[in-house]
Amino acid sequence: MSQVKASNEPIFWTLFSAGGVVAALLLPIQLLIFGLAAPLGWLPGVSYSSLAVLMHSPITRIYFFVLCSLPLFHFAHRFRYTLYDGLQIKHLNEVVFAGCYGAAVVGTVVAGWLLWRM
Amino acid sequence: MSSAGQAPAIQPASVTAGAPAYTEFHPRWYRRPVSTYWWMGNWPYVKFILRELSSVAVAWAVAVTLFQLAAINGGTSSYANFAQHMRSPWLIVLNAIAFAFLLLHSITWFNLAPKAMAVRLQGKRVPAILISGPQFLAWLAISGFVLWMYVRTAS
Numbered sequence: 362m363s364q365v366k367a368s369n370e371p372i373f374w375t376l377f378s379a380g381g382v383v384a385a386l387l388l389p390i391q392l393l394i395f396g397l398a399a400p401l402g403w404l405p406g407v408s409y410s411s412l413a414v415l416m417h418s419p420i421t422r423i424y425f426f427v428l429c430s431l432p433l434f435h436f437a438h439r440f441r442y443t444l445y446d447g448l449q450i451k452h453l454n455e456v457v458f459a460g461c462y463g464a465a466v467v468g469t470v471v472a473g474w475l476l477w478r479m
Numbered sequence: 480m481s482s483a484g485q486a487p488a489i490q491p492a493s494v495t496a497g498a499p500a501y502t503e504f505h506p507r508w509y510r511r512p513v514s515t516y517w518w519m520g521n522w523p524y525v526k527f528i529l530r531e532l533s534s535v536a537v538a539w540a541v542a543v544t545l546f547q548l549a550a551i552n553g554g555t556s557s558y559a560n561f562a563q564h565m566r567s568p569w570l571i572v573l574n575a576i577a578f579a580f581l582l583l584h585s586i587t588w589f590n591l592a593p594k595a596m597a598v599r600l601q602g603k604r605v606p607a608i609l610i611s612g613p614q615f616l617a618w619l620a621i622s623g624f625v626l627w628m629y630v631r632t633a634s
Contacts, residue, residue, distance in 0.1 A: 384537045385585040385614075390622035392540045392581060394629050395547060396574030400565040407633040409555045415632050416551055429544055432537045439534035447528055449515055468541060475548040 373438055373462075380435025387428050422476040429472035430465075437461035529580075530587050536580030543574070589614040 398404040415421050441461045444450055450457065518524035550561030564570065592614060593607035 380537075381584075381588050384540075384581070385588040386618055386621050387625070388537060388540045389578065389581040389585055389618075390625045391544060392574060392578050394626065396540075396543055396565065397571065397578060400562070400571060400574075404630065405633045406562065407629065409551075409558045411632050412551060412558070415628075425544065425548065429541050429548075432541050436534040436538040436541070439531055440538070443528070443531040443534065447515075447518065447531065449513070464538070468545065471545055472548065475545070475552055479548070479552055 373434075376431065376434035377438035378435075380431035380433065380438075383427060384432035384435050388432060391428065416479050422479065426472055426476050430469040433465035433468040434462075437465040530583060533580040533584035533587075536577040537584065539573070539577045540581060585618060589618065 394404065399406055416425075438461075441457055444457050445454075518528045547561060550558045565574075589611045590607075593605075593610035596610070598605040598610060
């Protein structure tokens with residue numbers, strides 16, 4: 362029984378691609394509002410109570426889960442290859458792989474846990 | 480080597496003729512090692528590395544969001560603490576750099592789509608702008624909607 366070992370690359374590439382779309386569409390405005398505009402006073406600050414009401418909606422929570430999870434898998438794939446090609450640390454393949462995808466999985470679990478108990 | 484009565488040991492050609500030894504394995508060609516900084520000093524290569532490094536900004540933006548979600552979970556004082564931290568100058572600088580990289584990611588990502596998929600209509604290649612254009616519009620619309628939601632919640 363000889364079988365060609367199936368590559369798992371398509372799965373990672375699909376996650377990379379989907380994460381790239383989500384990151385491109387959602388992250389700039391997210392960081393612009395909460396990382397720059399609100400702290401610098403360009404936009405009014407949001408009160409905790411109204412934010413809590415917004416976060417109560419399942420749609421908002423799904424939105425934030427997608428916003429956190431998929432871009433992390435995009436990061437894992439792209440950063441892994443940046444280290445391979447850019448810094449040429451091919452001898453650390455396994456460590457880099459575990460670090461990048463480990464971070465993505467941990468981030469996804471943390472996001473899910475935080476949003477679940479909100 | 481071979482004493483009388485024994486077959487002479489087979490000698491590698493190199494020993495007898497001074498030629499490279501025969502090997503059944505493929506030789507390792509000499510490759511000049513590529514410098515770690517191969518991408519420096521050439522703008523398209525630098526652009527490539529900057530684009531790839533935008534993934535760090537993506538991870539950063541997600542990390543900030545995760546801290547924010549944790550702060551919301553922690554209650555009023557915890558969120559006030561988070562908002563206070565976000566006003567610190569070094570976080571503003573980091574966020575500004577990350578935002579620039581996020582813009583680079585978005586723009587290069589939308590411009591990549593027409594190169595990745597060659598759509599043909601009636602035998603003619605659909606112009607790149609017709610594929611990347613709607614993505615830029617969707618980006619604008621979604622960003623506008625999120626901004627509107629924020630302002631609505633804030634006021």
